[in-house]
Amino acid sequence: MNVLTETYTLNNGVSIPKVGFGTWQIPAGKITYDSVTYALEMGYRHIDTAWAYHNEKSVGKAVRDFGIDRNEIFVTSKCPAEAKSYTDAKRCFEETMGNLDLDYMDLYLIHAPWPWSEMGTNYSEENLEVWRLMEEVYQSGKVKAIGISNFNVTDMKNIFDHCTVKPMVNQIRYFIGFTEPDITKYAKDNGLLVEAYSPLATGRIINNADLKKIAGKYSVSVAQLSIRYCLQKGVLPLPKAINPDHIRDNAAIDFTISEADIAYLDQLVTSR
Template identity: 60%
Template sequence: MSSLHETFVLENGVAIPKIGLGTWQVPNGETTYHAVSFALKNGYRHIDTAYAYHNEESVGKAVRDSGIDRRDIFVTSKLPAEIKSYDKALKTFDETMENLGLEQLDLYLIHAPWPWSEKGADYTKENIEVWKAMEEIYESGRCRAIGVSNFSVSDLKAVMENAKIKPMVNQIRYFIGHTQEDVTAFCQDNGILVEAYSPLATGKILENTEIQKIADKYGKTLPQVCIRYCLQKGVLPLPKSTHEAFILQNADVDFEISSEDMQYLDQLKETEK
């Protein structure tokens, strides 16, 4: 079975396809519409967007125009990092749904524990308030699963200690040489799926000669090794591309990296050049 058709299962029983198409930095309009349409036509069933990407409209249109049963496509969006109140969270979710033109979202995430302009600031109280809005959205049935993004262990604990429903996903920056082991282990120990955004380190990993050696050994591309590595770590990769050839390649990862080679990749550091 192709990795595109395999799924992880979230804590609440919802199945999520093991590879998603990322759309960060992809402009709204024809570029996003074409990339998402092409991916869906070629077997992808998981699309990741966000309010802050300003391309929800084109993602939603491509999903609606695909001719694929809506229940078979998994769509994720995110509440902007700057939104830190209950009322604004509910209002912004409504805007996301209007942008997408969909009746139901599959996964909704808090984009970050702090506004991007205040990275590292303490917004614990506000995150607890926003999480109550996330729970309400989930309980309304308008979203099948809820989670967070860029949350540390302490951020997660603060929400979980005050939650009725714990986060089901934490989407973090994750790639070979940058695996955020503490937060990944905490999530996996607590039934929270880890998603890897920038599994190719936004392209900075592509010149890495040590990973290239492994790729050559398996007759695969370096990105394919990076994506397969995530999957074998039980982490869901979200590779982004607007190029048809790369969209196809990124999903062609039905091979197995040996435990010895996984250990070799585990010990690589400074992979971003």
């Protein structure tokens, strides 16, 4: 077993592979299809997409065409941030299921607690409406696990105080030097798995001199160091790549960062 086939267990007992393959900003069509296919060939068994990425159809086709049992591939998608009513959320869920063309989703997330054009705005009541839809699709069996994304402590507490089914995941922006400690701790304390999107800060930390120094000690790349760091912090990384060499290298993370080096990385402040 390598790290791609190791799993975390969500608070409802569902197993989720410890490393996901992210598809944010990968164009729909052949590029997404080929990237996901190559990731699956390299051993990834966890693919992350979203309605807002406009590539769900390509992801679903790659999963269907790969030729292994559906239950061996963990597929995540997200209800768009702009869908802030039960009706809109239900419509978007149905669109996602049609786009993926899979019998079920493994994980479905609310993409953000506010529309992207209104970041930071209070949508507490609306999020409870959307969460009602999330609980409904979970209870139906069409989704194996449900969760949230980009939710801060206040946003999480709002859901926790009113839900029947607690979220299983909070997917947040997380990388060395930007680890959202308050959000991460609150989520973990409440039984949520934290997922890290942009674990390489969309490439902005690749040339960081401090990270290069630590990576050199282990004869790995900064990307490999960054992904491994997430794992050792108990967080699930979602690296994205389209270059087959990068997809392969991002999976070569079966090494261990020392406790001293983890402590050093913890205190760094890198690109926001």
